[in-house]
Amino acid sequence: VRFIAPLLTVILLALAAPSAHAWAPPPTDDAARLAQYLPIARAAWGGSPCAGREVVHLQSDAALMSQAPGLTGSSSGVLDGMAAPSTCEVWMSSGLSALTFCQVLVHEIGHLAGHLHNAASGDIMNGEGDIRWPACARAVTPPLTLLAMHELRSELPAPRASWRISCLPAARGSARRCVARRGDAIRRFTVTRLRGAVSVVPED
Ligand SMILES: [Zn+2]
Numbered sequence: 001v002r003f004i005a006p007l008l009t010v011i012l013l014a015l016a017a018p019s020a021h022a023w024a025p026p027p028t029d030d031a032a033r034l035a036q037y038l039p040i041a042r043a044a045w046g047g048s049p050c051a052g053r054e055v056v057h058l059q060s061d062a063a064l065m066s067q068a069p070g071l072t073g074s075s076s077g078v079l080d081g082m083a084a085p086s087t088c089e090v091w092m093s094s095g096l097s098a099l100t101f102c103q104v105l106v107h108e109i110g111h112l113a114g115h116l117h118n119a120a121s122g123d124i125m126n127g128e129g130d131i132r133w134p135a136c137a138r139a140v141t142p143p144l145t146l147l148a149m150h151e152l153r154s155e156l157p158a159p160r161a162s163w164r165i166s167c168l169p170a171a172r173g174s175a176r177r178c179v180a181r182r183g184d185a186i187r188r189f190t191v192t193r194l195r196g197a198v199s200v201v202p203e204d
Contacts, residue, residue: 026098026140030058034092037102040135041109044124048113050088056105060091080104080129083111102136137168144178148191148198155200156180156187167191177203 027033034056042051057063064079071082080093081104090108092101103124110125117127124131144152144167153160167178175192188203 023143025142028098030092030094030101033098033101034058034105037105037136037139038109040102040133040139041106044106044133044135045110045113045115048109050085050109050112054088054090054109054112056090056092056108058092059094061094063091064093081108083108085112085114088112098140099136102139103131103133106133106136107131134166134168138166141167141169141176143167144176144191145193145198148193148200151198151200152178152180152189152191155189155202156182163187 027036038054038056042048042054045051064082067082068077068079069075071077071079080096080100081091083090090105090112092104092108096104106124115125118125119128120126121130122132124133143149144165149165152165153163156163163180163182165178165180167176169176175190178189178191180187180189190201190203192199192201
């Protein structure tokens, strides 16, 4: 009996040890966010003339406020960020959520790569701020629990391990939208965590 307690402790520690690629909550500090999300923004725009020499100014509220009327065409316009492709500079506002910070950074680095605004809803270069970038959403969203992943895989046709599964937060509540892909096949699910259990509902 004397040996059981220390042995159990060792086993529990081993189970609790995080893996090398463990997900961590997004940083609240803008400098740490920049370090984490700049690689995502650079990966989004291969071949940019500014590649590798972007200069990103953080907490640039004063500069953004002074440029906002000219850039937005409105005296009440507010900018989350702006870019100067000629000097490879980007200015970022303070007070953004981690997701918005990441997506605005991808957008501004897109300007450095020569991209202009468009009007497509959800496009990363949308000019009205209606922007989405899945790699940013994944970076700020915790992965599914092992239980939820097991439940979701049990809904998929065999061989189940060959499906690639990615999940994003849902618009509201604890439900999350997940997409499983294998070749051209796509299955969509809503995954909801209940107390001690997981519900997986196919969307299609
Ligand atoms: Zn823009």
